[in-house]
Amino acid sequence: MNLVDPALSARTQDALAREGTPVACPSCAAAQTQLFYKVENVPTNSCILFATREEALGCLRGEVALHFCSNCGFIFNASFDQFLTEYSGRYEETQGFSPTFSRFHRNLAAELIERHGLRGREVMEIGCGKGEFLVLLSQLGENTGVGVDPGALPERLEGVEGAERVTLIPEYFRPDHCASEPDFLCCKMTLEHIPDTASFISTIRAGLTEDKGTVVFFQVPETYRILEHCAFEDIYHEHCSYFTETSLRRLFEDCDFAVSRTAIEYDDQYLTIEATASGKQEGDDGSSLADLAQLVASFPERVAAHKAHWRDRVKAAAAEGKSVVLWGSGSKAVSFLTSLDLDEEVTCVTDINPNRHGHFMPGTGHPIVAPEELAEIKPGLIVIMNRIYKDEIEDYVSSLGISCEVTFL
Numbered sequence: 001m002n003l004v005d006p007a008l009s010a011r012t013q014d015a016l017a018r019e020g021t022p023v024a025c026p027s028c029a030a031a032q033t034q035l036f037y038k039v040e041n042v043p044t045n046s047c048i049l050f051a052t053r054e055e056a057l058g059c060l061r062g063e064v065a066l067h068f069c070s071n072c073g074f075i076f077n078a079s080f081d082q083f084l085t086e087y088s089g090r091y092e093e094t095q096g097f098s099p100t101f102s103r104f105h106r107n108l109a110a111e112l113i114e115r116h117g118l119r120g121r122e123v124m125e126i127g128c129g130k131g132e133f134l135v136l137l138s139q140l141g142e143n144t145g146v147g148v149d150p151g152a153l154p155e156r157l158e159g160v161e162g163a164e165r166v167t168l169i170p171e172y173f174r175p176d177h178c179a180s181e182p183d184f185l186c187c188k189m190t191l192e193h194i195p196d197t198a199s200f201i202s203t204i205r206a207g208l209t210e211d212k213g214t215v216v217f218f219q220v221p222e223t224y225r226i227l228e229h230c231a232f233e234d235i236y237h238e239h240c241s242y243f244t245e246t247s248l249r250r251l252f253e254d255c256d257f258a259v260s261r262t263a264i265e266y267d268d269q270y271l272t273i274e275a276t277a278s279g280k281q282e283g284d285d286g287s288s289l290a291d292l293a294q295l296v297a298s299f300p301e302r303v304a305a306h307k308a309h310w311r312d313r314v315k316a317a318a319a320e321g322k323s324v325v326l327w328g329s330g331s332k333a334v335s336f337l338t339s340l341d342l343d344e345e346v347t348c349v350t351d352i353n354p355n356r357h358g359h360f361m362p363g364t365g366h367p368i369v370a371p372e373e374l375a376e377i378k379p380g381l382i383v384i385m386n387r388i389y390k391d392e393i394e395d396y397v398s399s400l401g402i403s404c405e406v407t408f409l
Contacts (some may be wrong), residue, residue: 023067023078026199027241027251030323036296037066037077037235037303039339043363044084044237046334047093049356055369056360060084060239068296073247073289075296080195080240087172091151093189093330096132097352098189100392104266109136110186116215118143120360121183126173126204127190130156135370137186138165146182148173178207181214188219189270192239201255208277215276216257220248222264222271227295230306232339233332233385233409245289248273267388310409311340314383317405322380325349327393329356329368332385332409337364350374352396375400384408 022032025260035095042289050056063079112118118141125134128147131154138145139162152170157163169177178185185204194200223242224233243251245262248271250257258278264271317324326333329351337346348367351357357370369377381403385394387408394406 010233025067025069025072025074026076026195026279027074027247028069028072028254029198030069032075033067033069033078034296035065035067035070036299037064038079039064039235042237042338043334044081045086045091046236046238046331046362048086048090049092049359050362051359053360053365054106056362056365058360060086061363064235064237066235066242068293069247070293073244073292074197074251075242075247076195077237077240080237082195082240085193085238087150088154089151089170092353092355093151094130094132094353094355095330096130097354098389100389105133106136106140108265109133109140111184113137113141113143116184118184122146122180123186124148124178124182126177126185126187127193128152128168129189131163131168133186133188134166134168135160135162137184138162143184146177148177169380175203175207178204179206181212183212184215186217186219188217189221190239191218192220192243195240197241198255199249201251201257205255205257205277210277213276215274216261217272217274218248218252219270219272222268224292224295225268227292227299230299230303231409232303232307233335236331236335238331243271244292245271246292269386269388307318307340310336311342313344314340314342314381316388317381320380322404323347323377324381324383325372325374325377325379326366326383326385327351328385328389329353329361330385334362334364334382336385336409337361337366347377347379371396371400374402378402379404382406 024031027032027264027366040063041061042064042312044062052324054073062081062084064077065079067078068075121143123137123143123145125147125273128134128149131147134145137143148169150170150172153166154168220243224244249259252275257275257276314324324346326349329349333349346366348369349361350371356368359368382404384390390408397406
């Protein structure tokens with residue numbers, strides 16, 4: 001899932017904002033941006049596995065200070081400090097244990113292979129995580145894959161079909177990793193972790209030639225949905241860069257890419273873009289930013305009410321003596337717990353990823369348990385952190401013989 005060396009890329013602009021100095025947009029370089037949402041004392045590493053409750057409670061903390069650029073529509077965390085983040089083997093981001101996500105991943109790989117003729121080609125993934133998607137691209141298209149990610153664990157792929165076609169490099173991305181220009185370059189759920197977005201995309205573009213025709217594919221969280229639905233659980237320190245279709249397209253066009261396709265997928269949660277190296281294009285005129293600007297302006301009041309709703313609901317259930325359990329122990333749950341300042345109101349967090357079991361939630365210390373343990377815990381309320389998994393989780397709960405209220409964000 002990540003990334004570039006912190007020594008090469010860091011941004012902490014909030015100090016400038018506190019001093020009254022305008023904070024520039026790192027995407028289009030506009031001189032001034034608007035602060036519209038701030039959360040203090042949040043964990044800076046929401047996917048790190050902590051072995052003890054004490055370690056989880058003592059995790060590094062930082063701030064979220066979201067700024068909006070009215071020129072290009074880009075939103076970013078001006079308080080982001082890359083030196084407070086950790087991308088290592090302790091970073092557990094995989095969603096591959098979900099049947100819903102696995103189907104989506106496999107279908108996406110098949111679609112990209114078909115659309116771009118990726119058979120017998122060289123493919124590369126920047127921010128490859130544990131390598132699951134790269135293996136799919138390589139296996140289904142009989143391609144050769146190279147993945148770069150400081151959190152990569154090559155041993156995880158031992159015995160996995162198609163893994164012999166893939167090489168994982170557990171390092172931060174450097175330009176020389178692209179010394180041999182691939183036929184296809186993908187970067188999924190990584191750009192949102194990178195502060196200097198224009199510099200990063202320009203670095204990739206500099207390594208590509210128009211004659212080669214390399215296709216690049218990027219996937220990021222879709223921010224319009226976050227703002228529209230007040231999805232505060234999708235806002236956290238590591239996600240320092242937030243894109244809508246307009247701002248993502250403009251970034252790539254400003255960096256001399258010809259954009260061939262954009263799409264919003266996975267229950268409107270993911271935004272994708274496909275492009276090739278080209279000459280400079282005329283950017284968007286900004287006319288589509290009016291709705292986004294209105295959402296930004298109304299977000300503080302709307303999200304405050306949304307937070308109050310969920311805080312009251314969880315506290316009320318706990319006051320009735322119900323065991324409240326969150327389903328999903330990733331970044332959404334960390335943001336949910338810390339943004340709402342929930343402690344003993346929540347009994348535990350569960351997850352189908354066995355690599356997370358026996359660990360503790362960053363910032364709050366809630367234990368992460370296997371779903372099978374819920375039969376003994378007897379939850380009265382289960383809150384699903386991601387609604388797209390609602391059906392598979394409800395089936396799982398039913399198979400465990402548990403009867404309780406199940407809701408979702």
